[in-house]
Amino acid sequence: xxxxxxxxxxxxxxxxxxxxxxxxxxxxxxxxxxxxxxxxxxxxxxxxxxxxxxxxxxxxxxxxxxxxxxxxxxxxxxxxxxxxxxxxxxxxxxxxxxxxxxxxxxxxxxxxxxxxxxxxxxxxxxxxxxxxxxxxxxxxxxxxxxxxxxxxxxxxxxxxxxxxxxxxxxxxxxxxxxxxxxxxxxxxxxxxxxxxxxxxxxxxxxxxxxxxxxxxxxxxxxxxxxxxxxxxxxxxxxxxxxxx
Amino acid sequence: xxxxxxxxxxxxxxxxxxxxxxxxxxxxxxxxxxxxxxxxxxxxxxxxxxxxxxxxxxxxxxxxxxxxxxxxxxxxxxxxxxxxxxxxxxxxxxxxxxxxxxxxxxxxxxxxxxxxxxxxxxxxxxxxxxxxxxxxxxxxxxxxxxxxxxxxxxxxxxxxxxxxxxxxxxxxxxxxxxxxxxxxxxxxxxxxxxxxxxxxxxxxxxxxxxxxxxxxxxxxxxxxxxxxxxxxxxxxxxxxxxxxxxxxxxxxxxxxxxxxxxxxxxxxxxxxxxxxxxxxxxxxxxxxxxxxxxxxxxxxxxxxxxxxxxxxxxxxxxxxxxxxxxxxxxxxxxxxxxxxxxxxxxxxxxxxxxxxxxxxxxxxxxxxxxxxxxxxxxxxxxxxxxxxxxxxxxxxxxxxxxxxxxxxxxxxxxxxxxxxxxxxxxxxxxxxxxxxxxxxxxxxxxxxxxxxxxxxxx
Ligand SMILES: Nc1ncnc2c1ncn2[C@@H]1O[C@H](COP(=O)(O)OP(=O)(O)OP(=O)(O)O)[C@@H](O)[C@H]1O
Ligand SMILES: [Mg+2]
Numbered sequence: 001x002x003x004x005x006x007x008x009x010x011x012x013x014x015x016x017x018x019x020x021x022x023x024x025x026x027x028x029x030x031x032x033x034x035x036x037x038x039x040x041x042x043x044x045x046x047x048x049x050x051x052x053x054x055x056x057x058x059x060x061x062x063x064x065x066x067x068x069x070x071x072x073x074x075x076x077x078x079x080x081x082x083x084x085x086x087x088x089x090x091x092x093x094x095x096x097x098x099x100x101x102x103x104x105x106x107x108x109x110x111x112x113x114x115x116x117x118x119x120x121x122x123x124x125x126x127x128x129x130x131x132x133x134x135x136x137x138x139x140x141x142x143x144x145x146x147x148x149x150x151x152x153x154x155x156x157x158x159x160x161x162x163x164x165x166x167x168x169x170x171x172x173x174x175x176x177x178x179x180x181x182x183x184x185x186x187x188x189x190x191x192x193x194x195x196x197x198x199x200x201x202x203x204x205x206x207x208x209x210x211x212x213x214x215x216x217x218x219x220x221x222x223x224x225x226x227x228x229x230x231x232x233x234x235x236x237x238x239x240x241x242x243x244x
Numbered sequence: 245x246x247x248x249x250x251x252x253x254x255x256x257x258x259x260x261x262x263x264x265x266x267x268x269x270x271x272x273x274x275x276x277x278x279x280x281x282x283x284x285x286x287x288x289x290x291x292x293x294x295x296x297x298x299x300x301x302x303x304x305x306x307x308x309x310x311x312x313x314x315x316x317x318x319x320x321x322x323x324x325x326x327x328x329x330x331x332x333x334x335x336x337x338x339x340x341x342x343x344x345x346x347x348x349x350x351x352x353x354x355x356x357x358x359x360x361x362x363x364x365x366x367x368x369x370x371x372x373x374x375x376x377x378x379x380x381x382x383x384x385x386x387x388x389x390x391x392x393x394x395x396x397x398x399x400x401x402x403x404x405x406x407x408x409x410x411x412x413x414x415x416x417x418x419x420x421x422x423x424x425x426x427x428x429x430x431x432x433x434x435x436x437x438x439x440x441x442x443x444x445x446x447x448x449x450x451x452x453x454x455x456x457x458x459x460x461x462x463x464x465x466x467x468x469x470x471x472x473x474x475x476x477x478x479x480x481x482x483x484x485x486x487x488x489x490x491x492x493x494x495x496x497x498x499x500x501x502x503x504x505x506x507x508x509x510x511x512x513x514x515x516x517x518x519x520x521x522x523x524x525x526x527x528x529x530x531x532x533x534x535x536x537x538x539x540x541x542x543x544x545x546x547x548x549x550x551x552x553x554x555x556x557x558x559x560x561x562x563x564x565x566x567x568x569x570x571x572x573x574x575x576x577x578x579x580x581x582x583x584x585x586x587x588x589x590x591x592x593x594x595x596x597x598x599x600x601x602x603x604x605x606x607x608x609x610x611x612x613x614x615x616x617x618x619x620x621x622x623x624x625x626x627x628x629x630x631x632x633x634x635x636x637x638x639x640x641x642x643x644x645x646x647x648x649x650x651x652x653x654x655x656x657x658x659x660x661x662x663x664x665x666x667x668x669x670x671x672x673x674x675x676x677x678x679x680x681x682x683x684x685x686x687x688x689x690x691x692x693x694x695x696x697x698x699x700x701x702x
Contacts (some may be wrong), residue, residue, distance in 0.1 A: 121248035166544020
């Protein structure tokens with residue numbers, strides 16, 4: 001087996017609330033292979049989102065190690081963690097988190113501006129614009145380029161968010177209940193899209209969900225409870241295919 | 245390095261949020277006011293300095309002790325190769341009564357006023373017309389450019405020679421010594437050329453400081469008016485022949501014991517002389533005969549007034565600087581508002597790979613663009629409105645009878661202004677510094693936000 005793209009070793013995360021210290025992650029071990037689609041299941045409050053943020057370097061762990069392609073990253077300076085976040089990881093959130101001032105196209109393009117100087121971006125602006133349009137076409141929104149988030153449906157917003165997550169060519173997408181806010185029909189469409197991206201582009205997914213059915217279609221399931229991993233399983237039909 | 249997203253987001257926020265215009269407007273107004281008001285002030289000060297220069301001898305020897313003799317001192321002064329000419333001045337004080345009102349009032353009954361023109365009390369300046377004309381601007385003072393020709397002296401080479409007068413009730417023409425009063429005084433007291441003025445004064449007897457003072461009374465006739473452009477001088481002085489004043493003070497030219505008494509000596513230097521160093525040199529020249537004398541340049545002669553106006557300008561700068569602080573606060577407030585409204589965006593940007601430096605730069609750029617636009621707007625409008633101030637003033641006066649700056653109050657033909665480049669640069673630098681600082685605080689706050697908390701912010 002090749003080297004995992006992401007590893008978490010004994011990750012602990014505590015929050016301070018006044019004098020009280022709340023232990024949310026109590027030593028989580030996890031690894032994600034390249035191209036793997038992993039479902040993270042757990043009851044509400046189990047610490048799924050917290051784990052996602054810690055793994056995505058948005059929030060430092062209190063203890064433990066995080067490795068990207070074998071390299072320890074949790075102690076890197078903030079600047080480098082930000083760069084890593086940009087280069088390796090795409091985020092997709094339950095509530096889309098698009099920038100309301102920007103159109104769909106602009107939201108996606110913004111993803112290509114995070115680690116490039118203004119001058120360099122200006123020289124490549126044509127190429128990057130074309131790429132953003134291509135991704136919006138991939139998610140089926142080529143006719144909604146100029147719409148602002150407020151002028152899009154929930155499903156459309158999530159597609160924009162997915163296109164945005166893809167623009168920097170990440171190796172891994174961390175998705176926190178990406179369909180949690182959508183009706184089941186729309187949710188299915190969005191999920192199909194995610195599975196397709198995983199298959200066609202070989203991008204790994206860490207998919208937080210409450211949905212057992214959806215989890216069953218992933219390569220592997222990890223169950224989290226009260227901040228610890230309580231079980232790992234392989235679903236019946238591994239490598240779930242949408243043709244079936 | 246400015247990352248592309250910082251510039252992009254700053255630009256998007258600016259064009260979608262009109263509230264930023266407040267900051268632009270605030271800084272613009274502050275810069276505008278600092279440029280316009282101070283340039284008018286500077287223009288005004290320049291005008292006053294020109295007027296003082298016009299009204300004052302280049303150098304003035306003063307603070308003499310004993311009974312100084314003009315010829316003795318002039319002798320010494322002329323030894324300096326750069327001294328071009330010298331003229332004697334003698335000062336005393338007096339009250340004058342126009343002929344038709346001699347004794348018509350014992351107390352002043354006219355309304356309470358602070359103008360020196362309302363008192364018939366003047367400083368009498370005795371001059372030698374010929375030497376004075378060589379040394380100071382006397383001939384210019386007497387020419388009354390574009391003014392009442394009726395009050396102009398008939399013969400510039402003999403300015404203290406009034407026309408013979410024929411006072412009411414008397415048949416015979418009489419010839420009195422001449423006196424010059426300023427055009428303001430002539431107008432406010434309705435004096436005309438040839439009008440008789442009785443000058444009344446007093447002096448102490450020599451060596452008898454406890455005794456009765458001696459009354460002095462002499463009748464003069466007005467030979468014309470002068471205008472030096474220094475209001476202070478014009479309102480408080482009357483000019484007469486130095487010999488007349490010496491006689492009034494008990495120094496008769498025929499008297500063996502009397503000297504050609506002076507209280508000051510006006511000095512003109514060769515063109516191009518540095519007046520400051522010349523003044524010091526002349527003082528040293530006289531240090532033996534007049535150890536306590538002073539030689540004042542025209543600026544020093546008017547130092548108090550110039551310092552007062554300069555101080556007013558300084559105060560004005562301070563007041564306007566406060567406006568600038570308010571404008572900077574406006575930037576702070578709008579930027580702070582932007583940051584508070586955009587907390588979620590900050591989280592989003594972080595999740596996309598923005599560093600806290602990038603977030604800082606985003607908001608700092610926004611504040612910076614506001615500050616720079618405000619400065620540009622203020623500088624441009626400030627320079628333009630200083631430049632067109634007179635047109636605006638004239639237009640307002642023509643259409644509404646209102647003036648921004650009462651030119652007639654200061655006898656100015658136009659509002660003076662002086663756009664001083666160093667001052668403008670100073671204003672811009674000051675405005676940029678404090679508004680950038682004001683923008684930096686909210687930007688730092690944005691940069692310190694924890695990404696996860698920012699994302700969860702509702
Ligand atoms: N910043 C914080 N400060 C204090 N406690 C926190 C903070 N963030 C999360 N928690 C706590 O950590 C626990 C786990 O939260 P988390 O959001 O990770 O749960 P979750 O598994 O994602 O739940 P859900 O399925 O409802 O989204 C919760 O009890 C929550 O109250
Ligand atoms: Mg959650």
